[in-house]
Amino acid sequence: MRRFPFxxxxxxxxxxxxxxxxxxxxxxxxxxxxTLSGSKINPWLQGQLTCTNLVxxxxxxxxxxxxxxxxxTTLSEIDWMRRLHLNLMKPVAQRGxxxxxxxxxxxxQVGRWREERHxxxxxxxxxxxxxxxxxxxxxEIWWNDIVEFHNKIKHKIEMPTLFEENDIKLxxxxxxxxxxxxxxxxxxxxxxxxxxxxxxxxxxxxxxxPWKIISSDHDxxxxxxxxxxxxxxxxx
Numbered sequence: 001m002r003r004f005p006f007x008x009x010x011x012x013x014x015x016x017x018x019x020x021x022x023x024x025x026x027x028x029x030x031x032x033x034x035t036l037s038g039s040k041i042n043p044w045l046q047g048q049l050t051c052t053n054l055v056x057x058x059x060x061x062x063x064x065x066x067x068x069x070x071x072x073t074t075l076s077e078i079d080w081m082r083r084l085h086l087n088l089m090k091p092v093a094q095r096g097x098x099x100x101x102x103x104x105x106x107x108x109q110v111g112r113w114r115e116e117r118h119x120x121x122x123x124x125x126x127x128x129x130x131x132x133x134x135x136x137x138x139x140e141i142w143w144n145d146i147v148e149f150h151n152k153i154k155h156k157i158e159m160p161t162l163f164e165e166n167d168i169k170l171x172x173x174x175x176x177x178x179x180x181x182x183x184x185x186x187x188x189x190x191x192x193x194x195x196x197x198x199x200x201x202x203x204x205x206x207x208x209x210p211w212k213i214i215s216s217d218h219d220x221x222x223x224x225x226x227x228x229x230x231x232x233x234x235x236x
Contacts, residue, residue: 003160003208004060011211016048019197021216022224043091050087051198059205065150075113075136078143081187084198086111089191105190114189129186130235138185138235142178146203149174160208168209175203175212180231 013032020027025044034040035049058064058080066077089110096104113136118129130138153170156162182196201211214224 002062002158004205005208005210007056007205007211011213012049012052015052015197015201015211015213016045018213018216019194020044020048022197022214022221023193041091043095046091047088048194050091051084052201054084054087055198055202056205059202061206064202064206065147067151067154068147075139078139080202081195081199082111082113084195084202085188085191088194088198089188092191109189113187114192116189118186118189120186127232127236129184135185135187138181139187142181142185146174146178157207163208171204171207171209175200175207175209176227178203180228181234183228184232184235 013036017027017029017032027042027045031040031042031045035042035045064080089105090107093105093107093110096102097107113132115132117131119126120129121127129135150157153167156167157171179196179200182199183193186192188195197214204210204212214220
């Protein structure tokens with residue numbers, strides 16, 4: 001019988017804290033306490049905490065990943081990713097409108113695939129991520145690969161007693177690879193990396209693996225960023 005791990009609330013809070021800080025958004029333990037109590041809502045944390053609950057809900061869907069690989073994938077098959085982005089970034093966009101901070105994502109961009117060119121700081125200066133015309137193709141290739149992988153190992157996911165050590169490693173590596181790929185494809189104008197870490201955990205839970213937290217502490221964050229940079233070579 002398929003197994004879905006139990007996740008402690010403290011793990012979800014820790015994930016929200018570290019995933020936000022990885023993006024250099026200043027978050028303190030006090031911000032967490034205030035947001036959880038409702039006394040002073042931090043929009044970045046609010047979005048993260050809403051999404052961790054959504055990930056657990058989505059992960060319970062045994063048909064999250066379909067049984068067949070289609071000749072032509074449409075982005076509607078991964079509409080749950082746009083839903084994650086909507087819940088994650090809407091509080092931030094609302095805050096931006098409220099205080100007239102136009103450096104923050106706009107409400108019209110929340111929950112929508114990126115329509116603008118996107119540049120990030122690279123090792124040798126600023127580099128451009130896949131264009132709006134290219135990233136949809138990359139998402140389709142990635143999704144078909146996930147579907148094919150999932151269906152090859154699905155019989156073991158549904159009977160966890162069949163898992164061998166190598167099977168677990170394959171699942172762990174595939175979920176992490178998804179994280180890195182979404183970080184590089186940049187399907188959203190802002191928040192793609194946060195969606196990537198949520199998606200990694202969505203697959204982990206759906207496959208019976210425990211929740212994962214990538215720490216914002218220097219060494220672990222540095223290793224994570226290095227892995228993203230290595231993956232970028234496939235999308236430049």
